[in-house]
Amino acid sequence: MRSESEVPFSDNPFSIPIADRVKRLPPYLFGKINKLKYEKRVAGVDVIDLGMGNPTDPPDPLIIEKMTEALSDPKNHRYSVSNGIANLRKEVATRYFKKYGVRLDPDSEIVTCIGSKEGFSHLCLALMGPGDTAIVPAPYFPIHVYAVALAAGNVISLDCREPDKFLSNIAYTCQHLYPKPKLVIVNFPHNPSTTCVEQDFYDELVKLAKRYEFLVISDFAYADICFDGYKAPSFLSSKGASDVGVEFTTMSKGYSMAGWRVGFCAGNQEMVRALATIKGYYDYGLFQPTQIAAIVAMRHCEAAVESVADEYQVRRDVLCDGLERIGWELERPKGTMFVWAKIPEPWAKMGSIDFAMKLLDEGGVAVSPGRGFGEDGEGYLRLAIVENVQRLRQAVRQIDRCLNKSAVTAES
Numbered sequence: 001m002r003s004e005s006e007v008p009f010s011d012n013p014f015s016i017p018i019a020d021r022v023k024r025l026p027p028y029l030f031g032k033i034n035k036l037k038y039e040k041r042v043a044g045v046d047v048i049d050l051g052m053g054n055p056t057d058p059p060d061p062l063i064i065e066k067m068t069e070a071l072s073d074p075k076n077h078r079y080s081v082s083n084g085i086a087n088l089r090k091e092v093a094t095r096y097f098k099k100y101g102v103r104l105d106p107d108s109e110i111v112t113c114i115g116s117k118e119g120f121s122h123l124c125l126a127l128m129g130p131g132d133t134a135i136v137p138a139p140y141f142p143i144h145v146y147a148v149a150l151a152a153g154n155v156i157s158l159d160c161r162e163p164d165k166f167l168s169n170i171a172y173t174c175q176h177l178y179p180k181p182k183l184v185i186v187n188f189p190h191n192p193s194t195t196c197v198e199q200d201f202y203d204e205l206v207k208l209a210k211r212y213e214f215l216v217i218s219d220f221a222y223a224d225i226c227f228d229g230y231k232a233p234s235f236l237s238s239k240g241a242s243d244v245g246v247e248f249t250t251m252s253k254g255y256s257m258a259g260w261r262v263g264f265c266a267g268n269q270e271m272v273r274a275l276a277t278i279k280g281y282y283d284y285g286l287f288q289p290t291q292i293a294a295i296v297a298m299r300h301c302e303a304a305v306e307s308v309a310d311e312y313q314v315r316r317d318v319l320c321d322g323l324e325r326i327g328w329e330l331e332r333p334k335g336t337m338f339v340w341a342k343i344p345e346p347w348a349k350m351g352s353i354d355f356a357m358k359l360l361d362e363g364g365v366a367v368s369p370g371r372g373f374g375e376d377g378e379g380y381l382r383l384a385i386v387e388n389v390q391r392l393r394q395a396v397r398q399i400d401r402c403l404n405k406s407a408v409t410a411e412s
Contacts, residue, residue, distance in 0.1 A: 021149070021150050021152060024149050024150075025146060025149060025150070030051075030368065030369075030372050032353070032357065033051065033353075033356055033357060033360060033366065033368075033369070036357065036360055036361060037049070037051070037360060037366050040360070040361075040364070045364055046364065047360070047364055047365070047366055048364060048365045048366070048387060048391055048394060048395045048398065049366045049384075049386075049387070050365060050366060050367050050383040050384045050385075050386070050387065050392075050395060051366040051367055051368045051384065052368070052384060052386075053191070053253075053336075053337050053338060053384045053386065054258060054384070054386055055252070055253065055256045055258050055337070055386055056386050056387065056388075057256045057308065057311070058256060059255055059256045059257050059260075059297070059301075059304075060255070060256075060297065060301045060304040062296060062297075062300055062301060063255070063257070063293050063294075063296060063297045063301060064293075066292060066293045066296040067289055067290065067292075067293035070288070070289035070292040070293060071289050073289075076288040076289045076292070077288075078288070079284040079285070080284060080285035080286060080287065080288045080291065081285050082276065082279045082280050082283055082284060082285040083111045083112060083276045083279065083280075083285070084110070084111060084112020084264075084285065084286065084291060085112075085288065085291050085292075086106065086107075087295055088112055088291045088292075088294055088295050089106035089107070089110045089111075089112065089264075090106045091294075091295050091298040091299060092104070092106065092110050092112075092249075092264050092266065092298070093105070093106040093109075093110060093266075094298075095298050096234070096236065096266065099234075100233075100234040100236065100237045101237060102234060102236045102237055104236075104266055104267075105269075108269045108272065108273070109242070109266055109267060109268075109269055109272055110264060110265070110266045110272065111264070111265050111266075111272050111275055111276045111279070112262070112263070112264055112285070112286055112291065113248070113262075113263040113264060113265055113275075113279075113286075114261045114263070114283065114285075114286050115250065115252065115261035115262065115263045116219065116221055116248040116249065116250040116252075116263030116264070116265075117143055117263070118261070118263070119248055119263050119264070119265045119275060119279075120143060120144075120147055120217065120219060120248055121143065121147040121150070122275055122278045122279060122282065123217065123246070123265065123271065123274070123275045123278075124147040124148050124150070124151040124153070124183075124217075125147075125150070125151045125278055126271075126274035126275055126277065126278045127151070127182070127183060127215060127271070127274065128148055128151035128152065128153035128182065128183065129151065129152055129153065130152045130153075131154075131179070132151075132152075132153045132154065132182045132183070133153060133154040133155070133156060133177065133179070133180075133181045133182060133183075134148045134153055134154070134155055134156070134181060134182065134183040134184070134185060135156050135157075135158055135170055135173060135181050135183070135184045135185065135214075136148070136155055136156070136157050136158075136185045137157070137158065137159075137160035137166065137185065137186060137187055137190060138157035138158055138159050138160060138373075138374050138375075138376040138377075139159075139192055139193055139370060139373035139374050139376045139377035139380075140157055140373055140374045140376075141187060141191045141192065141219070141373065142372070142373070144185050144187065144219070145157070145374075148183075148185075153182075153183075156173060156177075156181065157374060157376070158170065158173070159376050160186075160187075160188075160190060160193070160195055161190075161193050161195050163188075163195065163197045163201050167201065167204050167205065167208065170184060170205075170208055171208055171212070174208070174211075174212035174214065175212075180212055180213065180214065181212075181214050182214060182215060183214060183215045183216075183217065184205070184208075184209065184214050184215070184216050184217075185216075185217050185219065186205065186216065186217070186218050186219070186235065187218070187219040187220075187221070188201070188218075188220075188232065188335075189222040189225070189226070189232055189333070189334070189335030189336045190336070191221065191222065191336055191338065191382075192338060192340055192368070192370070192373045192377060192380075192382040193340050193377075193380075194331075194333035194334070194335060194336045194338055194339070194340050196226075196230060196232065196333075196334045196335050197233070198233060199233040199237060199238060201233075202218075202233060202234075202235045202237070202238040202241065203238045203239070205235070205238070206238045206239065206240045206241050206243075206244060206245075209244035209245065210240065210243070210244060214244075215244060215245055215268075215271065216235065216241070216244050216245025216246075217245060217246060217247075217248070218234075218235035218236075218245060218246070218247040218248065219248050220232070220234060220235065220247050220248060220249050221248070221249070221250050221252070221253060222253060222335050222336045222337070223249055223254070224253055224254025224255075224305050224308070224309060225253050225254060225308070225309050225312055225335055225336055225337055226309060226334060226335045227309070227312070227313040227316060227332075227333065227334055227335065228313070228334060230334040230335060232335055234247060235247045235267075236266065236267055241267065242267045242268050242269075243268065244268065245267055245268055245271065246265050246266060246267030246268050246271045246272060246275075247265070247266055247267050248263060248264065248265050249263065249264050249266070250262065250263040250264070251263070251294060251297065251298075253308075253337060254305040254308055254309065255297050255301065255304070255305060255308075256308055257294070257297070260290050260293075260294070261286070261290075262286065262290060262291070262294045312337055312385055314389060315385040315387070315388070315389060315392055316332065316333060316339065316385050317332075318389045318392045318393060319339055319383065319385055319392045319395075319396065320332050320339060322392070322393060322395075322396030322397075323339070323341060323396060323399075325396075326396065326399070326400045326403075327344055328341055328342070328344050329341070329342045329344065330342060337384055337385050337386060338382050338383065338384055338385065339382070339383045339385060340370075340380055340381075340382055341380060341381050341382075341383060342379060342380055343355050343370075343379055343380065343381060344403075347403065348379055351369075351371065351378065352369035352370040352371045352372075352377070352378055352379060352380060352381060353369040353371050353372070355369065355381070356368065356369040356381060358402070359399060359402060362402045362405070363398045363399050363401065363402030363403075364398050365395045365398050365399055365402075367381045367382065367383050368381065368382040368383075368384075369381060370382065
């Protein structure tokens, strides 16, 4: 009998058994575009990136100053509490009352997240399991689908671009699906389509939730980025909303603190407690100096938030004016940091991924193809208004030059 040391070594590759939850994830449709964008930048090409909603503006100097001060305190470098320090949760409650008239208990109805995306994903893990179904708005922001899939849940996507029809389809699905959906996810102002709603939408959603006994998660990421006098309503402002759901907010957009990863979950006590339980196992909370700076931001920088929204409105107008001038069809958004534009003829037959690749390869402008947000996004592009007005005007010129050159070449 041979010893283990005498067993011949095999050159066959070792098999890595990836978990089924990872195998369930679909291919990453932005991969080709990101690869080409990277290659062009390495080659020295100045790509104008309107693909990702990544703010390019810095936070208010007061926020940075407070962060710097907090970094000097040795106590702030220890583990923090996973649900967020008390004073930060109190500020969230104060802001909700001032802005939306919603009263929240900072101890039981608010938890701080490492960005709202982390909180949303972990809440899906706390709520969903095999056999559970979630309704998500379509075209969909990818994490709304992937977080449910990673939690072993099933997804039904319903077009949300006509809000009344979206509500009707939610009711129809609840009436005809067994078991009924456990969760409905909403996201208004909507990423990517920029669709907005009024308070009566949430009033009706709460009624449906109670009638059909489903939970609600409102992704309110673009609460602070609204235009032309429009004020995005909070789900929690509707009567009975806290009985059936929660809302996620973030400081990434309005406060230009995307990389700081500061988000919040507020609303139903049981859902907040479930999220806090998951977070208690997974993390030690947000870096405390970041939380302290976030307190100062909410106390003293509301004017800066309004200024950020005003700047995005100027950029929206510059980009929309330019695209309309060269013949594109679109609706001016009332919220978000995006423009949702229909691919112009005769290019629509290319498909949104190939068209986006063309704009990047031949025009030096990166955009997000609508197909990356599901089948309902096909035929559209999402353009982020994160660059300054000069860069946005240049982007339109480069797009126009790219398409006109192609048209001339095709005709010849």
